[in-house]
Amino acid sequence: xxxxxxxxxxxxxxxxxxxxxxxxxxxxxxxxxxxxxxxxxxxxxxxxxxxxxxxxxxxxxxxxxxxxxxxxxxxxxxxxxxxxxxxxxxxxxxxxxxxxxxxxxxxxxxxxxxxxxxxxxxxxxxxxxxxxxxxxxxxxxx
Numbered sequence: 001x002x003x004x005x006x007x008x009x010x011x012x013x014x015x016x017x018x019x020x021x022x023x024x025x026x027x028x029x030x031x032x033x034x035x036x037x038x039x040x041x042x043x044x045x046x047x048x049x050x051x052x053x054x055x056x057x058x059x060x061x062x063x064x065x066x067x068x069x070x071x072x073x074x075x076x077x078x079x080x081x082x083x084x085x086x087x088x089x090x091x092x093x094x095x096x097x098x099x100x101x102x103x104x105x106x107x108x109x110x111x112x113x114x115x116x117x118x119x120x121x122x123x124x125x126x127x128x129x130x131x132x133x134x135x136x137x138x139x140x141x142x
Contacts, residue, residue, distance in 0.1 A: 001041075003139055004068045005034055005132065006056060007049040008076030021102050023128055030129055037133050041140060053082055060088040070139035071096045072132060079104075079114045090119040095142045097135035100125035 007027075010017060015026030025033075031047050038045035048059050056078070063071060071094060078085050079098070089096055096119070103126030104111045117123045122138050124131040 001069050002044045002067050003070045004063050005047045006073040008074060008078050009051040010076055012049050025129060034132055037136055053078060057084055057088045064092055070094050072099055072135040074099045075116055079116055080110055083115055086116045086119055089116055095139050096120040097138050098123045099131045099135045101128055
């Protein structure tokens with residue numbers, strides 16, 4: 001299975017930003033964990049990160065053409081207001097999982113709103129980095 005993992009703004013600052021919320025593992029550690037999961041399950045997993053909305057939209061659209069069979073996305077702050085990313089996700093018919101490291105339902109009011117959730121097959125939040133592995137397992141089970 002070919003899986004695309006997309007990380008939005010500030011995810012590249014894991015291990016630096018708000019360690020009490022996001023933990024002390026850095027972005028490289030997250031990518032290594034996902035890569036190892038791919039090896040273990042025999043999947044091809046690409047990890048993509050951008051702080052730019054348009055780049056994320058471009059990568060989602062590329063997934064339509066490159067044989068991607070499932071998408072895991074942590075849109076970061078774009079979760080709460082990017083209808084453009086929502087529309088890009090809606091245009092891709094492969095299974096999609098929205099992931100958040102923290103429990104977005106227990107944080108600020110604006111974080112409780114997800115405009116991308118309804119175009120994804122599943123939403124996982126509050127499980128730390130382990131949520132990425134759960135999202136991959138969800139895709140594998142579909």
